[in-house]
Amino acid sequence: MHNRINELFSRKSHHILSVYFTAGYPRLEDTVPIIELLEQNGVDLVEIGMPFSDPTADGPVIQKSSDSALKNGMSLEVLFHQLENIRERVSIPLLLMGYVNPVLQYGVERFCRQCRQSGIDGIILPDLPPQEYLTHFRPFFEENNLHHIFLITPQSSEARIRELDALGSGFLYMVSSASTTGATKKAEEFSHEYFTRVEKLGLQNPRLIGFGISDKSTFEKACKYAPGAIIGSAFVKALGQPLPLEQTIGKFVKEIKE
C-alpha cells in the first residue's frame, strides 16, 4: 500500500532530516503552522509529539514542553481536530510519537482510524514493546496503513535487532546512545562500533538515528552511518524562544542543512 514513509526512503537515501516537536507547544494553535514551516524549510519528515504527563523516556526539555502543552489544553481530541485538513497543506510524511496510555484511553482502533483520516503515516510509541504490539495493536495498524516504528539501542543484541527489524516497518529508530532524549553529546562521542555493527547487519528497514542529535555536526556524523537522523529536544528548545515561528524554524533548519 502507498505510504509516504516508504516513498521518502525510496526517493532519498542520505541526509534525511526528521524533526520532532511537541503538539500544542509553545502555544496550543502552533501545531499546524510548525508542520507547515518545517516542510517549507526542507525538512523531510515530521514527528508530532503527543504530550504525556509522565514521559519517562524523555529528558527535561521534552518533559517541560509536554507539561506546557497539556496546560495549554492539548489532548488527542484536540490534536486530531487540528490535523483534520493537514493533508491539504502538507505532503511530507507525518508520524505521531508519544506514550501508550493516552492511546489506550482514546481507544486503539479509533486512534488508528483517526490517524488514517488525518493522513498520518507512522506511529512511534516507545513504551509499546513487541509482545504487546502483536497482541493488541498490529491488526489496527495494518488495517490503517500505519507503520509501527521500533527503537533499537546500543544495548540491543543482534537477535533483538533482527526481531524488531522483522516486526517493524517504515524505518528503525536507532537510539544513538544509552540516554533519555535531549542528551548533549558531541559528534566525537557517538559510538562508531555500534553504528557500524548495525550498518553491517543488512536490515530490511532503513534507519534513522535519534537522541542526542542537536546540531549540524551531530547530524552530519549520524548521516555517515544512516540515511538520516532525527532532531527533537534541540528544536523544542529553540521553539521556546520568544521569536516568531517563521524566524526560529527558518534559522534552525538552515543551520542544520547548510
Place this chain on the structure above:
Amino acid sequence: MSYFVDEKGYYGAFGGAWIPEMMQANVSELQERYLEIMATEEFRREFDLLMKDYVGRPSPLYEAPRLSAYYGSRIFLKREDLNHTGSHKLNNTIGQVLLAQKLGKTRIIAETGAGQHGLATATVCALKGLPCVVYMGALDVKRQEPNVRKMKMLGAEVIPVTSGNQTLKDATNEAMRDWINHPEDTHYIIGSVVGPHPYPDMVARFQSVISEEMKRQLQEQTGSGFPTRVMACVGGGSNAAGAFYHYLDHPEVELIGVEAAGKGADTPETAATLAVGSPGVLHAAHTILMQNNDGQITEPYSISAGLDYPGIGPLHAHLFKTGRASYLHATDQETLQAALLLTRLEGIIPALESAHALAALPKIPLRTGDITVICLSGRGDKDMQTYLDAYGY
C-alpha cells in the same frame, strides 16, 4: 483462578513489561534470571541468614489485648515495624541487592516516597559497599526529613525531584530515567510490587516472608495458621502482597487492602486508586491508575508519603477485579485518629501508612470469634512532625 504471575508476566489482564527499548536488556535479563538465582542454595542461605541476623526476623506476631478489647474481637499485629530500619522494606532490598550482585551490577538506584524504601536501599548499599542514588520527590524530602538524614549518613546520594507533584510517582519517573542513562552498571531496586515484569512478582516473593511467618506464628498462638482476615495498607502494595501471599489460594481467609483516601475518595485530593481509577499503563505495567479522560495521569494526594501514588501493583488490580481481595480506604483524619488510638492502647506509634490499615477496622463487622491480622508495616518515627502538627506532640 490463578493469583500468581503467568509466563508472560501477567496477572489476568494486568501486568506485563511496557518498557521502552532502552530498558529492554536489563529487564529481560532480570526476567530470565530472577527465579533461577533466587532458587540457588547460595542465594537462599545468604538471604535467610541476613533476614535472621541483620533484619531481625522473624518479626513478632503480637496479639494486641487492649486494641482487641476496644473492638471486641481478637486482633494480631504483624510487627514489621520492629525490623531493622523500621519497616517491611528491608525484606525486598536485601533480596534485590543480592540479586544485583549476582548480575554483576555495581551501582544501585531507587525511588522513595516515605523514605522507608530509600532508607532500606541505602542500608543494604552500605552493607554491601555499593554506591547508592535515591530519587525522592522534593515535597517528600521535606515531609520525611528524618529519613533523608539517615540515607545521607548511610552514604546515599538523595536527589530531590521537582517535576509533577514532587512525590512518589515523579521520583519513580526520575529513577527510570536514571536507569535508561546507566544501562550497563546499574540495578534499579523498585520498592513496591509495581513496575515491569518481573518486579511485581519478584518483590512479592521477597515480601512473602511476612505471611510465611504469620502462618507459622498463628498456628502456634491460635492452633490454626489461617485467620479470619488479613489486612494491610496499599500504596503500590508491597506489604499487602507479602501479607496476602501465602493465603491467596485459601479463599476462606478474607484479604483486605486499605488505600489512602486523602481528604476523601469522592474529592480530587485522594490516592484511593482502586476507588477512582481505571485500567491503563503507568511505570511499565498495565494496571489500574488515576487518570483523566485523555489518559493523563492525575496527581494523587495523601497525608502519607508512602501511599501517595496514582497507581497500584498489577497483582492488586487482579485481586480487586476477581474479588479475591477487597479494598477499603481511609481518610487522613481517620488515619490520624487510628494512629493515636494504637499509641494509647498498645504503646506502639505506627507509621502513617500502616495506620491506614488500622483506620479501616471500624468499617468492618468484627465478630467475637474472628481473628484479624493487621500488617503493621512500619513505625512512626519518621512521621513525628505530622503527628506534632495534628496533635501538638
